[in-house]
Amino acid sequence: MEQKGVKDGTPVGRRVVLGMLGFGVAGVAVGATLQKGFNRALAPVNQIGEVLPGAADGFRYYSVVGSVRPRPPARHKVTVGGLVRREQAFSMADLAALPQTRLTRDFQCVTGWRVPEVMWAGVALPDLLDAVGVSPRARAVRFTSFDGVYTESLTLDQARRRDVLVATQMLGAPVTHDHGGPVRLFVAPMYGYKSLKWLGGIELTDKVISGYWERRGYDVDAWVGRSNGRDDAPT
Ligand SMILES: Nc1nc2c(c(=O)[nH]1)N[C@H]1C(S)=C(S)[C@@H](COP(=O)(O)O)O[C@H]1N2
Ligand SMILES: [Mo]
Numbered sequence: 001m002e003q004k005g006v007k008d009g010t011p012v013g014r015r016v017v018l019g020m021l022g023f024g025v026a027g028v029a030v031g032a033t034l035q036k037g038f039n040r041a042l043a044p045v046n047q048i049g050e051v052l053p054g055a056a057d058g059f060r061y062y063s064v065v066g067s068v069r070p071r072p073p074a075r076h077k078v079t080v081g082g083l084v085r086r087e088q089a090f091s092m093a094d095l096a097a098l099p100q101t102r103l104t105r106d107f108q109c110v111t112g113w114r115v116p117e118v119m120w121a122g123v124a125l126p127d128l129l130d131a132v133g134v135s136p137r138a139r140a141v142r143f144t145s146f147d148g149v150y151t152e153s154l155t156l157d158q159a160r161r162r163d164v165l166v167a168t169q170m171l172g173a174p175v176t177h178d179h180g181g182p183v184r185l186f187v188a189p190m191y192g193y194k195s196l197k198w199l200g201g202i203e204l205t206d207k208v209i210s211g212y213w214e215r216r217g218y219d220v221d222a223w224v225g226r227s228n229g230r231d232d233a234p235t
Pocket of ligand 1: 194
């Protein structure tokens with residue numbers, strides 16, 4: 001999907017332009033303020049979400065690539081490397097052997113849909129980071145998906161929150177393939193795009209490397225309920 005970044009940090013693609021035509025705006029020569037309003041109003045069309053047949057869980061299916069080849073849990077490993085003391089590849093059994101954390105939180109996509117009180121379980125990211133030992137030079141964490149395209153990032157302070165999970169369970173069952181299993185990220189305090197699906201790699205870095213949507217204009221700090229997550233974000 002082609003996306004072009006515009007002024008106010010919200011990506012606008014072809015569909016948005018088509019949407020603007022629908023609003024009776026030619027899509028050209030829109031003033032900065034108007035443009036901002038439109039970007040907000042039209043945000044939902046930037047991500048194409050499908051309600052999967054038979055899925056009554058309230059989520060929409062998002063993937064920036066056409067189809068993702070399923071990973072059998074028995075063969076899947078999440079590698080943790082970069083600025084760490086000991087690189088390690090965690091199998092599902094390795095993850096299960098670490099302390100487990102459960103959370104029930106709303107899931108909020110930046111485009112407006114929300115699923116209330118979703119049950120999540122897995123390894124709190126700080127516990128996984130402790131297991132490998134973070135180098136004093138690390139400042140951020142980069143996440144990669146085995147879809148081969150999607151990436152995300154957190155500052156190290158954000159990554160040390162106990163409500164950030166390397167999730168192996170969602171909605172009371174193992175994370176399904178469509179929802180990004182066997183392992184996905186769940187960043188409870190932030191918009192859904194931070195919750196990377198099909199987690200394959202975690203890399204400690206010396207600075208934040210913008211993720212997929214962030215390179216297309218979304219805020220790197222994606223706190224839910226803050227118009228601007230840059231100033232007083234909690235750590
Ligand atoms: N790999 C990958 N992870 C992703 C996305 C994606 O397209 N690819 N979309 C993000 C967005 S915008 C949202 S809202 C949630 C949607 O999760 P779901 O598909 O399980 O509903 O996944 C996030 N993680
Ligand atoms: Mo989203």
